Amino acid sequence: MQITDWDDAYQNGAYIPGADDLVAGWATRAAAFRAKHFEEVLNYGSGDRQFLDLYRPETAAQGLCVIVHGGYWHKFEGRAFAHLAAGPQAAGYAVANxxxxxxxxxxxxxxxxxxxxxxxxAAKAVPDGPIFLTGHSAGGHLVSRMGCPGVLPDPVADRIAHILSISGVHDLRPLLRTAMNDTLRLDAEEAAAESPALLTPRPGLRLTCAVGSEERPEFLRQNDLLANIWTGMGVDTQAVHLPGDNHFTIIAGLESPDGTLTRLLLDQS
Incomplete structure (x- = not known):
């Protein structure tokens, strides 16, 4: 199907029944999780938003999971998705939002x-065990970028066991055709330089791209695109379409240790 309206192609809420209630539910579940679990706040820079919340398991951590939120790079914060730490934390991992x-x-x-x-x-705070990276939408793009050479120092990158991009945007060039770019301020050079699908991955990387079967066609395309291209570069990849899920419901798969996304991320499926 040829896409001619790129603003519509990246529109999710208008095509998801009960979208407002789903978003409100995120805030409710995030607040409930934070009320029950101690969080260590780590600053990784001097900016007001340059911090992460670290949730440790009850026993010694088996490793580290890092979760990066979505919102088209211009909405939300990690704490709005604190509940997504529930699955990996219950499975025995420290989780950084x-x-x-x-x-x-x-x-x-x-x-x-x-x-x-x-x-x-986060890797310094949890120095032992493998690192698992996952992110949703814009967060899927950002964790995929961590799999490219020159982004992370080798001692940290070498610990990455798996990257799970959830409904990720992996080629940024179509965003140049959207009104959203008034906020993002992408130009052609940056769009190409920041597109994982146009970049060479680190050797030995393992990547899963997961998307809901009910998502917009552009997200299905973007999901399969990166897995397809990085497969040709020697990366162990898979593209997964989760039946019945849309762009807003898919992330619930991280909320329990036996959730679909938790199992995918930690390779327990």
């Missing part, structure tokens, strides 16, 4: 660097 500077204050290339600093800080 990252908050970052939003556009237009920060360009996407600058946000990429912030996420790298956040991963480094």
């Amino acid at each position: 990252v908050t970052y500077t939003l556009a237009p204050e920060a360009r996407i290339s600058e946000i990429t660097q912030e996420i790298a600093h956040a991963v480094i800080a």
Whole structure:
């Protein structure tokens, strides 16, 4: 199907029944999780939004999971998705929920660097065990960027066992055709330089791209695109379409240790 209206292609809420209630539910579940679990706040920079919330399991952590929120690089914060830490934490992992500077204050290339600093800080706080990275939508883009050379220092990158991009945007060039770019301020050079689908991945990387079967066609395309291209570069990849899920319901799969996304992320499926 040829896409001619790129603003519509990246519109999610208008095509999801009960979208407002789903978003409100995130805030309710995030607040409930935070009320029950102690969080360590780690600053990875001096900016107001350059921090992460670290949730440790009850026993010694088996490793580290880092979660990066979505919102098209210009909405939300990590704490709005604190409940997504529930699954990996219950499975025995320390979980870092990252908050970052939003556009237009920060360009996407600058946000990429912030996420790298956040991963480094979390890895220092949890020095043992593998690292699992996951993010939703814009967060899927950002964790995929962590799999490219030169973003993370080798000692941290070498610990990455798996990257799970959930409904990720992996080629940013179509965003140049959207009204949203008034906020993102992408130009052609930055869009290409920040698109994982146009970049070479680190050797030995393992990547899963997961998307809901009921998502917009552009998100289905973006999901399969990165897995397809990085497969040709020697990366162990898979593209997964989760039946019945849309862009807003899919992330619930991280909320329990036996959730679909938790199992995918930790390779327990």
